[in-house]
Amino acid sequence: MRTRVAAALVTVLSLAAAAGEARADGDADDFKTSCANCHTIGGGRLVGPDLKDVEKRKDRAWLVGFVTDPTGVLASGDPYAQKLLAEANRVPMTPIAGMNAKRAGQLLDLVAAESKLEKSRFAGGAVPDRAFDAKNVPVGRDLYTGAAGLKGDGPACIGCHRVGDTGALGGGRLAPDLTDAVARLGGRKALSAWLSAPPTPTMKRLFPFEKALDPEREILPLVDFLQDAAARHAPSERAPARVAFVLLALGLAGALLVGMEIAWRRRFRGVRETLVKEPS
Amino acid sequence: MNATPLEVLLFGAAPYAALALFFVGTIVRYRTRPFTYSSLSTQFLENKRHFWAQVPFHYGVLTVLAGHLVAFLLPDAILWWNARPLRLYALEVTGLAAAALTLVGLVNIVVRRARHRMVRASTSAMDWVVYALLLVQVTSGMDLAVSKTWGSSWFASVVSPYLWSLAKFSPEPDRIAALPFVFKMHVVGLWAILGVFPFTRLVHVLVVPNPYLWRRPQVARWYGVRRQARA
Numbered sequence: 149m150r151t152r153v154a155a156a157l158v159t160v161l162s163l164a165a166a167a168g169e170a171r172a173d174g175d176a177d178d179f180k181t182s183c184a185n186c187h188t189i190g191g192g193r194l195v196g197p198d199l200k201d202v203e204k205r206k207d208r209a210w211l212v213g214f215v216t217d218p219t220g221v222l223a224s225g226d227p228y229a230q231k232l233l234a235e236a237n238r239v240p241m242t243p244i245a246g247m248n249a250k251r252a253g254q255l256l257d258l259v260a261a262e263s264k265l266e267k268s269r270f271a272g273g274a275v276p277d278r279a280f281d282a283k284n285v286p287v288g289r290d291l292y293t294g295a296a297g298l299k300g301d302g303p304a305c306i307g308c309h310r311v312g313d314t315g316a317l318g319g320g321r322l323a324p325d326l327t328d329a330v331a332r333l334g335g336r337k338a339l340s341a342w343l344s345a346p347p348t349p350t351m352k353r354l355f356p357f358e359k360a361l362d363p364e365r366e367i368l369p370l371v372d373f374l375q376d377a378a379a380r381h382a383p384s385e386r387a388p389a390r391v392a393f394v395l396l397a398l399g400l401a402g403a404l405l406v407g408m409e410i411a412w413r414r415r416f417r418g419v420r421e422t423l424v425k426e427p428s
Numbered sequence: 429m430n431a432t433p434l435e436v437l438l439f440g441a442a443p444y445a446a447l448a449l450f451f452v453g454t455i456v457r458y459r460t461r462p463f464t465y466s467s468l469s470t471q472f473l474e475n476k477r478h479f480w481a482q483v484p485f486h487y488g489v490l491t492v493l494a495g496h497l498v499a500f501l502l503p504d505a506i507l508w509w510n511a512r513p514l515r516l517y518a519l520e521v522t523g524l525a526a527a528a529l530t531l532v533g534l535v536n537i538v539v540r541r542a543r544h545r546m547v548r549a550s551t552s553a554m555d556w557v558v559y560a561l562l563l564v565q566v567t568s569g570m571d572l573a574v575s576k577t578w579g580s581s582w583f584a585s586v587v588s589p590y591l592w593s594l595a596k597f598s599p600e601p602d603r604i605a606a607l608p609f610v611f612k613m614h615v616v617g618l619w620a621i622l623g624v625f626p627f628t629r630l631v632h633v634l635v636v637p638n639p640y641l642w643r644r645p646q647v648a649r650w651y652g653v654r655r656q657a658r659a
Contacts, residue, residue, distance in 0.1 A: 164588070227546065231462055243626075257559050293511070293513050294510060295510035295512065297511070301504075303581060303582075303585035304507070305579025306578070307510065307523075307578050307584075307585065316517065319577075320582065321575060321576050322576045322608075324508045342516060349602070349606040353589070354586070390574065390577075393577065394524070394574060396521045397520075397524035397525045400521060401526075401528035408483050408487075410483065412483070413476075416475065416647075416648075417476060
C-alpha cells in the first residue's frame with residue numbers, strides 16, 4: 149500500500165514538474181518571439197531597454213499594464229512611458245497580439261528569473277552582428293528590390309518601403325521609409341534583432357517564425373544596404389518620383405484615350421443625334 | 429494587431445452578408461424578372477458623350493478588376509513579376525492609367541446623366557447610388573495607388589491572404605487591421621457594391637455579351653424613313 153502511495157506521489161510530482169518545465173519553455177518561446185526582437189536581458193539596449201532587473205525600475209502593476217496595452221498607456225501621456233518612447237527614438241512599443249495580464253505576468257516572471265542568472269540566454273548573443281561590410285551592399289539591395297528572393301519566400305521590401313533613391317520611381321509608401329532605419333532603431337544590432345522577428349502586425353504575418361530571415365545571408369546584407377543608404381542619402385519624400393509616377397500614368401491614359409478616338413473614328417456621331425434631337 | 433469589434437464586423441461578417449445578398453438577390457431576380465437583366469442603355473438618346481463615358485469606363489474598370497483578380501488568385505505570380513523594379517513600375521503605371529480611364533468614364537457618365545434631360549429622366553435612384561459607390565471606390569483606389577505605393581505588391585502579400593481567409597470561411601480581419609483608413613474604406617465599398625449589385629443595373633455584368641468586344645461594328649441605317657416623315 150505504502151509503495152503504491154509513494155509511486156502515485158512521485159507520478160504527481162513528476163507531472164507537476166513537467167508541467168512547470170513546459171510552462172517555462174512556453175514562456176521562453178513567447179519571450180523569444182514576442183520580446184527578444186527589441187529587448188535583451190542583460191545584453192544591453194536594442195530598440196527597447198535592457199529588461200534585466202526591470203522590476204527594480206518600475207513596479208509590476210505598471211509593467212503588466214504597459215505590456216498589455218502599450219498604445220493605450222502611451223496615449224494616456226504617462227510620464228514614464230513617454231520617457232521610454234523618447235529613449236527609443238520615438239519608436240513606440242508594438243502591441244503584442246493576444247497579450248493579457250496573465251501572459252504579461254508570466255513573461256515578467258521569466259525576466260525576473262533570467263535576471264538572477266550570471267548570463268541570461270536572452271542576453272542578445274544570438275542576434276546577428278558584425279561591422280559594416282561594403283561588399284554586401286549589392287546583396288542587400290537585391291534582397292530589398294526582390295531581384296534576389298528571400299529564403300522564406302517573404303515579399304521583397306520595395307513593395308512597401310522606400311530606401312533613399314533606390315529604384316527609378318522609389319520604393320513603396322505603405323510602410324515607413326527605411327533610409328534611416330539603422331539610426332532610428334538604435335544601431336545595427338538593434339535592427340538585426342528587429343529583423344530576426346519583426347514585431348509589427350503586418351510584418352509579423354509576413355515573416356512568421358518559420359519564414360524568418362536568414363541571419364547571415366539576409367539580415368546582415370540588408371542592414372549593410374540600409375546603413376550604406378543612410379550614409380549616402382537623407383530620408384526624403386522623393387516627391388519628384390511620385391509626380392513622375394502620376395504623370396506617366398496620366399500620359400498613358402491620355403494616349404489610350406487618343407487611341408480610342410482613332411480606333412473608333414468611323415463611329416456614328418451625327419445621324420442619331422439628328423434623329424433624336426430634342427424639340428426646341 | 430487585434431481587430432476591433434467594428435473591424436470584425438466590417439471585415440469578418442459584412443463580406444458574407446454582402447456575398448449572400450449578391451448570390452440570393454441575383455438568382456431570385458433572374459428567376460422572377462429575367463428581362464430586367466440589362467444595362468438599360470441610353471445610347472440611343474445621346475451618343476456623343478456616351479462614347480467618352482462607356483468606352484473609357486469599361487476598358488478601364490475591366491483592366492483594374494482583372495488586376496485585382498490576378499493579385500487575389502495568383503499573388504506569387506505578381507510578386508515574381510514585381511521582383512524587378514522596372515516591371516513593378518510598368519504594372520503600377522498601367523494600373524493607375526486604367527484607373528484614370530475608369531474615372532474619366534465615370535465622371536462622363538455622371539455628367540451625362542445629370543445634364544441630358546432625356547437621359548436624366550431614365551436614371552433611377554439606384555443608378556445614382558451605384559455611381560456614388562463607384563466614385564468612392566475608384567477615387568479611394570487611386571488615392572491608395574498614389575499615396576501608398578506599390579499596391580500590387582502589398583495587395584499580393586497582405587490583402588490576398590485576407591481574401592483567401594474569407595474564401596476558406598475562416599476570416600482573419602486582423603490581417604488588415606493595421607492598414608490605412610482609405611484602404612478599409614475601399615474594402616467596405618466593395619462589400620457595399622456587392623450588396624446592392626442585385627438591385628441595380630450592374631446585373632448586366634452577369635449577362636454581358638462578350639462578342640461585343642471583338643465583333644465588327646453594326647451599322648443601323650434608315651432607308652427613306654425621314655423623307656417619308658417630312659412628306
